Amino acid sequence: MVLDEGREFCWREGMTVADLLKELDDPYPYAVVRVNDAVISGPDFEKAAVPRGSEVHLIPLIAGG
Amino acid sequence: MTDLKVREIKRLAYERPPIRRGYANQTLYVNISDSTISCKPVSEKMKETFVGGKGFDLWLLWNAVNSRTRWDSPENALCIACGPLGGTPIYPGSGKSIVTAISPTTGSVMDSNVGGFFGPYLKFSGFDALEIQGKTDVPTVIFIDGINKQVQVLEVTGLPEGAHEISEVLTNHFGQGKPRNISVVSSGPGAKHTLIGLLNFSWYDPKRSRARLKQAGRGGLGTVFADKGLKAIVARWDTVTLAMNDPADEAALKEVARLHSREIMEQDPKQNQMSMVGTAHLVPIMNDYDLLPTHNFRYGRHPDASKVGMDVYRPLFDKGYDGCWMGCSLACSHGVKDFVPTTGPHAGQKVYVDGPEYETIAGCGSNHGIFDPLHIIEMNFYCDNYGLDSISVGTSIAFAMECFETGLINKTHTGMDLSFGNKASALEIVHQMARGEGFGKMVGQGVRRMKQIFSREYGADRAFMEDIGMEAKGLEFSEYMPKESLAQQGGYGLALKGPQHDEAWLIFLDMVHNFMPTFEQKAEALHWFPLWRTWFGLCGLCKLPWNDVVPADNKQTKEPAKVIQHVEWYTQYFNAVTGKSLVPADLITMSEKVYNFQRILCLKMGYGRREHDAIPYRSMGPVTVDEYESRAERYDKQLKEIYAVDTDGKDTAEKVKTLRKFREERYEQLKDAVYERRGWTHDGIPTLDTVRRLGIDFPEVLDVLQAHGVA
Numbered sequence: 207m208v209l210d211e212g213r214e215f216c217w218r219e220g221m222t223v224a225d226l227l228k229e230l231d232d233p234y235p236y237a238v239v240r241v242n243d244a245v246i247s248g249p250d251f252e253k254a255a256v257p258r259g260s261e262v263h264l265i266p267l268i269a270g271g
Numbered sequence: 272m273t274d275l276k277v278r279e280i281k282r283l284a285y286e287r288p289p290i291r292r293g294y295a296n297q298t299l300y301v302n303i304s305d306s307t308i309s310c311k312p313v314s315e316k317m318k319e320t321f322v323g324g325k326g327f328d329l330w331l332l333w334n335a336v337n338s339r340t341r342w343d344s345p346e347n348a349l350c351i352a353c354g355p356l357g358g359t360p361i362y363p364g365s366g367k368s369i370v371t372a373i374s375p376t377t378g379s380v381m382d383s384n385v386g387g388f389f390g391p392y393l394k395f396s397g398f399d400a401l402e403i404q405g406k407t408d409v410p411t412v413i414f415i416d417g418i419n420k421q422v423q424v425l426e427v428t429g430l431p432e433g434a435h436e437i438s439e440v441l442t443n444h445f446g447q448g449k450p451r452n453i454s455v456v457s458s459g460p461g462a463k464h465t466l467i468g469l470l471n472f473s474w475y476d477p478k479r480s481r482a483r484l485k486q487a488g489r490g491g492l493g494t495v496f497a498d499k500g501l502k503a504i505v506a507r508w509d510t511v512t513l514a515m516n517d518p519a520d521e522a523a524l525k526e527v528a529r530l531h532s533r534e535i536m537e538q539d540p541k542q543n544q545m546s547m548v549g550t551a552h553l554v555p556i557m558n559d560y561d562l563l564p565t566h567n568f569r570y571g572r573h574p575d576a577s578k579v580g581m582d583v584y585r586p587l588f589d590k591g592y593d594g595c596w597m598g599c600s601l602a603c604s605h606g607v608k609d610f611v612p613t614t615g616p617h618a619g620q621k622v623y624v625d626g627p628e629y630e631t632i633a634g635c636g637s638n639h640g641i642f643d644p645l646h647i648i649e650m651n652f653y654c655d656n657y658g659l660d661s662i663s664v665g666t667s668i669a670f671a672m673e674c675f676e677t678g679l680i681n682k683t684h685t686g687m688d689l690s691f692g693n694k695a696s697a698l699e700i701v702h703q704m705a706r707g708e709g710f711g712k713m714v715g716q717g718v719r720r721m722k723q724i725f726s727r728e729y730g731a732d733r734a735f736m737e738d739i740g741m742e743a744k745g746l747e748f749s750e751y752m753p754k755e756s757l758a759q760q761g762g763y764g765l766a767l768k769g770p771q772h773d774e775a776w777l778i779f780l781d782m783v784h785n786f787m788p789t790f791e792q793k794a795e796a797l798h799w800f801p802l803w804r805t806w807f808g809l810c811g812l813c814k815l816p817w818n819d820v821v822p823a824d825n826k827q828t829k830e831p832a833k834v835i836q837h838v839e840w841y842t843q844y845f846n847a848v849t850g851k852s853l854v855p856a857d858l859i860t861m862s863e864k865v866y867n868f869q870r871i872l873c874l875k876m877g878y879g880r881r882e883h884d885a886i887p888y889r890s891m892g893p894v895t896v897d898e899y900e901s902r903a904e905r906y907d908k909q910l911k912e913i914y915a916v917d918t919d920g921k922d923t924a925e926k927v928k929t930l931r932k933f934r935e936e937r938y939e940q941l942k943d944a945v946y947e948r949r950g951w952t953h954d955g956i957p958t959l960d961t962v963r964r965l966g967i968d969f970p971e972v973l974d975v976l977q978a979h980g981v982a
């Protein structure tokens with residue numbers, strides 16, 4: 207199970223950040239997702255793995271500047 | 272121990288007015304040519320029109336200068352102001368100062384915001400703004416002592432040169448055992464010998480027992496300061512309390528401050544972790560999205576970027592509270608303790624370095640093709656110590672490096688190998704800037720003047736340098752790659768002072784999220800965001816708590832980019848302090864008055880028209896065949912799908928030319944749309960209707976407009 211802002215969902219072997227977002231069915235265009243201490247940006251969502259038991263934060267908007 | 276000799280030149284004893292609803296209702300005027308010191312009243316009309324902070328600065332500057340005033344004219348006024356909300360100790364980010372003057376690099380109006388204790392201490396001492404005119408040959412310190420109600424102009428000899436040492440010495444000298452009561456404004460030796468000098472503002476960090484520094488970096492304001500003969504400005508004030516700003520509704524203020532602070536404490540660890548790594552969190556993200564400038568903005572990504580990413584800096588930052596104003600829970604002003612520089616006057620000594628922040632990492636690291644975190648810290652330290660803007664230093668050295676690598680200049684001109692990646696040379700350039708010698712002195716003139724010098728003296732290709740020299744209006748670009756975001760090109764090119772991202776940072780909204788596909792939507796963003804961000808500068812606030820942390824449910828709101836919950840909180844905050852009953856849209860109108868007034872002040876100084884909003888092609892698209900080919904797939908696709916160009920059989924040089932034509936046209940179309948949205952003429956000048964609607968149709972404003980054909 208992976209925890210996101212209190213939402214729980216099923217984890218499966220080989221799950222990527224892109225898989226996770228699909229599963230959440232959240233239409234917001236996230237630019238960055240933090241998986242434990244690693245910051246994953248959009249271009250890497252397809253290849254970044256989500257290990258079992260990860261703490262995931264969906265970062266809503268990059269403020270910057 | 273420094274042996275200071277202090278001689279009083281002039282003193283003004285004054286009555287300290289009580290602060291009323293965030294205002295002291297007077298400003299301080301000092302002319303260091305003849306040592307005039309006086310207090311000027313602030314009228315209700317001035318507050319109504321200009322609000323405070325940057326607005327007050329600009330009004331004082333308007334009255335101080337004429338169209339022939341140059342940056343080094345005695346009448347050029349260096350103005351520093353806080354704002355009606357500035358100095359509130361419980362609301363995050365409420366201690367900013369705004370500095371303005373006529374800039375040495377742009378010749379026009381410059382503004383730069385900065386943290387530290389100075390602005391609030393100035394206000395609590397009885398002054399909403401400080402205006403300094405004149406020039407002097409004696410090393411001068413202005414001491415504003417709010418506790419003893421006196422302002423002194425002092426001749427001080429025996430001061431050290433570096434900003435860290437000046438701040439330390441003067442904090443001890445004037446602090447009388449209470450160093451937290453002192454804030455020092457200083458520059459450094461680099462400010463004297465270059466046009467890109469900055470101002471360091473100190474804030475005393477009791478936990479680390481040292482005066483720490485924040486910078487008003489952009490546009491050479493430190494150079495104006497040094498040219499005037501100023502060594503320092505010191506403000507002294509006592510313990511700060513919430514009641515000091517005389518808020519109209521203290522209970523409402525406490526409540527809204529509590530809400531914003533609590534949200535920061537809860538959300539920042541989950542979001543950007545500003546309180547742990549500051550703006551360094553941006554490095555890997557910018558790199559991933561091809562937005563981290565490398566090699567003079569040729570490219571936006573580099574395989575070594577992770578070597579200077581936040582994971583590298585996180586363990587280097589000294590742990591502890593790092594708020595540059597009291598009670599800022601975002602507390603992003605991190606530093607590196609016991610750093611030992613390898614070069615320069617501090618080689619081998621342990622020093623404390625404030626930073627590095629994202630801009631310095633990108634400007635003095637990736638943009639030079641350098642991915643060594645310790646080198647960047649050393650560049651950061653010396654830029655601050657010498658009073659040099661690390662953004663302009665970064666972008667200027669990057670330009671010189673590309674000129675060197677492309678053979679436009681060579682070792683006989685530079686005296687050193689200035690290839691990308693050469694750390695020793697980058698540091699030596701900075702030391703030369705401080706000593707005012709060698710090639711570094713030339714780099715310290717900034718990109719615009721280097722282009723002139725290289726073509727005039729060395730026969731370098733001017734047209735190519737115009738394409739790759741990342742400056743606009745005479746100011747060097749800050750460190751975001753705008754090539755693929757038209758809205759960000761506008762955010763840079765249409766910013767009043769020059770290409771600094773503090774007006775509009777739209778890269779993500781535009782390029783990544785595609786939230787603004789049409790010209791009209793981009794124009795709307797380039798209307799709203801600069802006005803909203805101007806508002807922070809009017810009030811004495813830091814913008815970071817607005818959108819570097821957002822409510823958990825922000826993404827469900829209609830316009831997440833505006834962070835409407837925070838806009839509402841800021842409105843409540845403003846009302847709670849000033850006693851007004853404004854709604855969020857009123858805040859935008861407040862800014863619109865000042866924003867248009869600043870554009871007309873630029874016009875008065877001979878700038879502020881369409882031609883001045885030009886940007887170099889490097890910021891719009893690939894200048895060279897190499898740049899094109901590095902992202903050929905992207906550019907080919909755009910040519911085919913957006914512009915319906917058949918690329919088959921075309922060589923790269925031809926495709927570069929074709930793409931350029933489209934992109935330059937798009938930028939001009941964007942200008943049209945933005946000018947129209949802002950209520951400006953086709954030439955980028957506010958119309959009569961606009962100035963009348965905003966109530967800034969003073970006779971002197973109308974005279975300037977008329978002189979430029981707007982009547």
Ligand code: SF4
Pocket residue numbers: 363364365366386593594595596599600601602603604813814815816
């Ligand atoms: S967010 Fe950072 S820069 Fe802004 S006031 Fe707080 S500590 Fe200073």
